[in-house]
């Protein structure tokens with residue numbers, strides 16, 4: 001069990017519990033809560049929280065003893081009070097670059113472990129610059145991107161590295177295939193990010209000024225070029241998501257990734273026309289997001305709280321295939337599961353919070369990735385919860 005804060009009233013507080021992914025995460029926790037878990041749902045609307053608690057109580061075995069906490073991102077004192085009552089805070093309140101900072105600040109200052117679902121590099125970089133040092137002082141672990149962004153990629157690369165020899169240069173390529181359907185919250189976060197490229201670059205620059213240089217080791221995650229990848233039998237399109245940056249940070253922090261590590265992150269698409277169409281659609285969305293009136297009209301099409309229904313989610317799947325090489329060995333691995341954006345994301349967030357609260361983990365503090373903070377313990381939890389991590393072949 002974590003050394004931190006065992007005297008606090010709750011092991012886990014879930015903030016944003018009444019949103020789309022928040023509700024799925026609350027249902028997951030209620031269905032899988034270990035005996036004696038002390039947890040609370042938190043959000044800005046007391047009425048919605050009470051209705052959610054009633055539903056959880058009626059339907060699920062672990063629903064009986066759930067606390068309710070009111071907190072609003074526009075009221076920093078309420079976030080501080082929330083952080084002080086929890087050993088671990090899990091939050092789904094995004095776009096994080098708009099709504100997230102005060103809670104990170106409160107957790108860093110009160111020594112409270114923190115997990116979120118952000119896929120926003122600007123937010124992660126700013127939180128590093130502003131709150132990493134304080135979190136190191138208090139012992140808080142600040143774990144961003146604990147959903148489909150970036151758990152399968154970060155833990156998948158970590159798992160692949162563990163199959164390769166130690167102490168030699170390593171390369172890992174990740175190839176993602178996933179069904180994508182947006183919730184209102186994800187769509188809003190994506191549009192918001194597309195419109196903020198200047199802020200994104202400035203935050204990355206600021207981070208580089210603050211981050212200590214690696215001595216005697218290298219870790220990189222360059223954007224690859226589009227290509228046909230015979231090793232996975234698909235077209236590989238470079239994916240400029242946060243995932244490559246997260247994998248690189250794990251490689252910086254952990255010697256096991258060797259003296260010279262390189263990761264490249266791709267979408268894998270079987271048919272060339274689909275690949276070309278996908279690039280054009282994203283390009284059109286990025287362009288439209290630059291114009292405020294178009295952005296508003298787009299975001300009106302999918303409201304906060306909306307998202308794909310249970311049938312659509314039940315048909316959705318993801319797979320991330322990795323090809324790792326080093327020391328004369330080539331290894332093929334895969335991480336795969338069900339609906340990536342929502343069901344599996346809720347599972348990853350909940351299991352991440354449970355892992356921080358209860359697993360015997362390596363010492364860590366400050367802004368850390370899932371591989372650094374939880375590594376094998378979270379892989380074991382996700383495997384037990386139905387997400388596959390497997391070695392497909394070694395040559």
Ligand SMILES: NC(=O)c1ccc[n+]([C@@H]2O[C@H](COP(=O)([O-])OP(=O)(O)OC[C@H]3O[C@@H](n4cnc5c(N)ncnc54)[C@H](OP(=O)(O)O)[C@@H]3O)[C@@H](O)[C@H]2O)c1
Nearest residue numbers: 016018019020021073094147148149183185186189304305
């Ligand atoms: N990493 C991943 O793979 C992944 C996957 C899915 C989603 N996400 C991210 O997760 C976030 C949530 O997505 P979602 O679809 O669940 O969005 P959502 O349904 O719109 O939920 C947002 C939550 O934020 C709460 N909120 C908004 N303003 C607030 C305020 N002032 N004070 C307190 N709470 C406030 C909402 O409360 P109310 O219920 O009271 O409105 C709601 O609970 C998004 O940023 C999305 O990008 C990431």
